[in-house]
Amino acid sequence: MKVDILAIGVHPDDVELSCSGTLLSHLAQGKTVGLLDLTRGELGTRGSAEIRDQEAANAAEMMGAAFRKNLGMEDGFFQYTPENIRKIAQVIRTHQPDIVLANAISDRHPDHGRAAKLVADACFYSGLVKIETLDETGKAQERWRPAAVYHYIQDNSLPADFVVDISPFMARKLELVKAFRSQFYVPDATEYASELNSPISGKDFFELLTAKARIYGREAGFEFAEGFTTVRVPGVKNLYDLS
Numbered sequence: 001m002k003v004d005i006l007a008i009g010v011h012p013d014d015v016e017l018s019c020s021g022t023l024l025s026h027l028a029q030g031k032t033v034g035l036l037d038l039t040r041g042e043l044g045t046r047g048s049a050e051i052r053d054q055e056a057a058n059a060a061e062m063m064g065a066a067f068r069k070n071l072g073m074e075d076g077f078f079q080y081t082p083e084n085i086r087k088i089a090q091v092i093r094t095h096q097p098d099i100v101l102a103n104a105i106s107d108r109h110p111d112h113g114r115a116a117k118l119v120a121d122a123c124f125y126s127g128l129v130k131i132e133t134l135d136e137t138g139k140a141q142e143r144w145r146p147a148a149v150y151h152y153i154q155d156n157s158l159p160a161d162f163v164v165d166i167s168p169f170m171a172r173k174l175e176l177v178k179a180f181r182s183q184f185y186v187p188d189a190t191e192y193a194s195e196l197n198s199p200i201s202g203k204d205f206f207e208l209l210t211a212k213a214r215i216y217g218r219e220a221g222f223e224f225a226e227g228f229t230t231v232r233v234p235g236v237k238n239l240y241d242l243s
Helices: 014-028 049-063 082-095 110-125 167-178 204-218
Strands: 005-009 033-039 067-073 099-102 148-152 162-165 225-229
Touching: 005 014, 005 082, 005 110, 014 033, 014 049, 014 099, 014 148, 014 162, 014 167, 014 225, 033 049, 033 082, 033 110, 049 067, 049 167, 067 082, 082 110, 099 110, 110 148, 162 204, 167 204, 204 225
Parallel strands: 005 033, 005 099, 033 067, 099 148
Antiparallel strands: 148 225, 162 225
């Protein structure tokens, strides 16, 4: 199945936290979206890999994503290796996205920047004919390179190269984040009441998330926005494509 956009996160919930408003906006425009998690987030302070698997599946269904896959890399200790590049390239070649959204190029969590480099390079290498990958039936895949890779902004408030208006979708974005009941403040998630707290499990975290979206939206004249950075300068054919 080909998708228009493939959103990749090193941890389950990275996509929901950082670019789900953008994905919801494009789904509303008739685009197709796939999700890929590199790890199961097993080192997270709260919950477990099994719990996060189910939460991720629930969030994908709520979003309306065409699929969600997990590559099972080791949380915290995954490496930049040919094997991991091929794992990502295999998914890219299978689903042939035009756009890939990836982790922040620099962030508080060391996994984020490392994953950003791994994903961006896998997008490039998946376009090289001499790098071989096999599909699920064992057949050699044809090369495919996405037209663009954009990095969503995460914990650190990086200067955005562009922002996407998510004003009509902010409430739904927060609901997608709350699908990860073990990780965030959900008052009726009593099964996690005795677990350790984390920097993102407090009630004020949703206030922070909302305020951050307001700040990124403000300069562009939007109520709420998500910010992205690019390594390659994006181009437009018409000045009217810019708002």
